Amino acid sequence: MLTLIILAGSGAAVGALCRFGLMRLAQPLNGRWPLPVATLFINLTGSLLLGMILTHHLPLNWQVFLGTGIMGGYTTFSTMINEVVLLSRNHHRQTAWSYLGLSLLGGLGLTLIGTLI
Template sequence: MIGFLLVALGGMAGALSRFGVQKLVPQTVLPVATLTVNLLGSFLLGWIIGQGIQGNLYLFAATGFMGSFTTFSTLNVDVVKLINNKQRRAVAVYLASTYFGGLLSAVAGLFIGRLL
């Protein structure tokens, strides 16, 4: 039962943090706020794993917080909007930034997490 509570509390914190980033990061042609949370989330999740965090802290931080902080569904909606607006170059930049940046962020977080 404690696991469900930890995931729920982490999810609430992650959702509120994501909302804060959406409000703070100015929108441009690219959905920069979504890109920011996805890259930061990739890094942080890599760091959590690199630190070897497990158990209740993992449920709170990785499953709960990171699960609601980052989002794949919003990324896809943003891409569809860019396609509908015929922003082909922005689609390519956004997808490349998200996927390659996300991979690099996760690797960096994993590496730094293992160092600390």
């Protein structure tokens, strides 16, 4: 059990560092797009990768490290929800609904595509 905890935690650290790096790279896009592009990109690519990870019959240690750990640290549901609330509060309700729908439906669709790859 301790091994799985260490694998999940170390994977989460790797995923969070990847997310942090991508968010920094995307900073010049802030304000140029109506949607939070960096978070959308991270969550959609994370969905695709998670679908790919889930369909491979990997040993439990690898599932925990890659799926729970890296993808859990990389993707960010809480940031997405926060951005939806902020868009809505700033009178961009249509953009907020579009972002939420694109995130959820896009994520589900890309997870399915990932399972087919």
